[in-house]
C-alpha cells in the first residue's frame with residue numbers, strides 16, 4: 371500500500387498503523403449530511419466521530435516534539451486520537467494518556483483497539499462524565515486534546531483541567547468552540563492561542579492554545 375493510503379504519515383509501527391487504518395476505513399464513507407444526529411451520546415455507541423488523520427498526525431508531532439508524558443483527552447470515543455497520542459507518548463520515551471468517555475460501550479471498544487495497537491500500557495480509561503473524571507488527573511499536564519461534542523462542553527472541560535496544566539502545556543480544541551476561543555484569547559487569560567489550518571483549502575481545523 372502506498373504510504374499516503376495509510377491513516378498516518380507520522381506513525382511507522384505496522385501494528386499501530388493497521389488499527390488506525392481499520393478505524394479510519396469504518397468512518398471514511400459516512401455521509402455526515404444524512405447521519406441521524408442526536409445529542410444523546412449513548413445513541414452513537416458505534417460511531418467514532420474521529421479526528422481526521424491529518425489532525426492525528428499534528429497531535430502525534432506535537433506530543434513527540436514536546437516529549438509529552440502526561441496527556442489528557444476528552445473524549446475517547448473508539449480510540450482513534452487516543453492511539454495517535456499513546457503512540458507519541460511511547461515513542462517519545464514513555465508516559466500515560468488519560469482519556470475520558472461517557473459511554474461505557476465506547477470505552478470498551480476503545481480499550482480493545484488500544485490493546486490491539488499494542489499501546490495498552492500507555493492509556494488509562496476514565497469512564498463517566500469527563501467534567502468529573504478529569505478532576506482527578508495528576509498535575510503537570512503536558513498536552514490536552516479537547517475534542518468536539520454538541521452541545522459543547524469544551525470550556526467546562528478546560529476549566530476542570532486548568533489547575534493541572536504545566537506552564538507551556540498545549541491544549542488542542544478540535545471543534546473551534548467559540549466559548550473556548552473567547553476564554554483562551556481573553557485579556558489576561560494566561561494563554562496564547564492560534565488557529566491551525568489544514569488541507570488544500572487551508573480550512574481552520576483546530577485551535578491550539580499554550581498555557582503561559
Ligand SMILES: C[S@@+](CC[C@H](N)C(=O)[O-])C[C@H]1O[C@@H](n2cnc3c(N)ncnc32)[C@H](O)[C@@H]1O
Nearest residue numbers: 411419420421445447450451471472499500517
Ligand atoms: C468527537 S467524539 C471524540 C472523538 C475521538 N477523540 C477520536 O478522535 O476518535 C466525542 C465523544 O465525546 C463523548 N462525550 C460527550 N459528552 C461527554 C462527557 N460529558 N463526558 C465524557 N465523554 C463525553 C461522546 O460519547 C463521544 O464519544
